Amino acid sequence: MDDGAGGPVVLDRRDGPHGEVVLRQHGQLLQIIANGTFLMDTSDGRSERLLVRAALEELRRGAHRRPPRLLIGGLGVGFSLAAAADEPAWGRITVVEREEAVIDWHREGGPLSRLSARALRDPRTEIVHADLLGHLGGGERFDALCLDIDNGPDWTVTEDNGSLYSPAGLAACSASLAPGGVLAVWSAQASPTFEDALRNAGFRRIRTEEIPVIRGVPDVVHFATKPA
Numbered sequence: 001m002d003d004g005a006g007g008p009v010v011l012d013r014r015d016g017p018h019g020e021v022v023l024r025q026h027g028q029l030l031q032i033i034a035n036g037t038f039l040m041d042t043s044d045g046r047s048e049r050l051l052v053r054a055a056l057e058e059l060r061r062g063a064h065r066r067p068p069r070l071l072i073g074g075l076g077v078g079f080s081l082a083a084a085a086d087e088p089a090w091g092r093i094t095v096v097e098r099e100e101a102v103i104d105w106h107r108e109g110g111p112l113s114r115l116s117a118r119a120l121r122d123p124r125t126e127i128v129h130a131d132l133l134g135h136l137g138g139g140e141r142f143d144a145l146c147l148d149i150d151n152g153p154d155w156t157v158t159e160d161n162g163s164l165y166s167p168a169g170l171a172a173c174s175a176s177l178a179p180g181g182v183l184a185v186w187s188a189q190a191s192p193t194f195e196d197a198l199r200n201a202g203f204r205r206i207r208t209e210e211i212p213v214i215r216g217v218p219d220v221v222h223f224a225t226k227p228a
Contacts, residue, residue, distance in 0.1 A: 011111055014101040021101050023111060030077060030111055032102065039151065042115065045079035047186060047211040047219035048148060052084045054209065055144040055184040058223060062180045067091030068143035071176070073132045073164075075102050076148055078116035084146075085119035093119075094142070096128045096135045098149075103129055133164060136176040144182045145173055152187025152220075153194040165194060170201035180228035190220045198224040 008026040019035040031041040040048075052070065059068050070090050072080050075097035084093045097103050105112045106120065106127075119125055128135060132149055153165040163169050165185075173183050183203065187194070190208055198206050203224035210218040 012101065012105065014099075016099060016101065018098065021099050023101070023105055025111070032077065034099075037151070040076050042077050042112075044213065045077070047213075047221060048076065048079035049083040050209070050211055051146045051148060051184050051186050051221050052080050052090075052144075053087070054221065054223065055146050055182045056087060056089060058182040058184075058205070058225060059143060059180075062225065062228065069141070069178075070094065070144045070146065071096065071135075071142040073145065073147035074149040075106060075116075075127070077112055078106060078119065080146060080148060081116055081119045081125070085122045085125060090124065091143075092126065093122070093124045094126045094128060096130055096132050098129070098131045100129055103127060133169060133172055136172040140176065141178045142176060142181065143178050144184065145177060146184045146186075147173075148186035152189060153185070153191045153197075153222075154187075154189065165197065167197070167201060170197060170203075174201060174203070174226055177226040179226060181226045183222075183224045183226070185222040187220050187222060189217055191222070194222060198222065202227065 008024040010022055010024050012023045014021050022033040024031045029041045029043050032039045068090060069092045070084055072095045075095050081095055084090050104110060106116045195206055204227055205225040207223050209221050212218050
């Protein structure tokens with residue numbers, strides 16, 4: 001779908017408790033815009049896939065044995081979920097998404113369902129409509145938390161998302177991880193101060209991996225492990 005002049009076309013626009021969220025189509029690309037700020041599109045997805053693949057590799061380095069339980073924070077366009085469902089080693093896969101509109105766009109027949117339909121049919125997959133920090137406070141423990149809820153620790157679209165990267169937010173992440181569990185956080189740019197925050201929160205084996213993109217600075221994924 002195109003507007004005849006090569007510009008983006010709005011497929012859906014919703015106003016919710018966290019502001020406006022928009023799904024646009026620009027040529028073959030689908031784009032998610034939140035409060036006027038570009039979040040993600042369907043152009044690549046390498047860094048979103050790396051988020052879950054590298055988290056599993058980190059668990060294997062720690063000699064993790066049982067099928068690991070994965071929580072993905074943020075459904076987005078579905079790249080991370082699809083990568084998780086493609087990996088039979090994962091156990092239960094829980095995706096927490098606070099925007100009901102984003103979940104709707106992935107439902108059967110929705111614009112984003114072509115990326116996620118198979119993963120959503122996987123019996124391991126559960127989609128939860130909730131705020132991430134509220135869900136982390138529920139007492140359930142996971143072996144990996146793969147979080148992609150914004151543009152990263154230093155560039156949040158809504159102020160309340162910043163609480164995830166705060167000492168209290170990182171403490172909630174740690175409390176929701178089993179011993180030896182892995183935290184992986186996607187970011188649009190590297191954040192040395194976030195690495196310091198992870199250390200102060202008690203995480204170990206902290207590293208940042210850069211992923212080249214078509215234009216601009218590389219995406220990054222911050223990795224950290226909860227002591228066993």
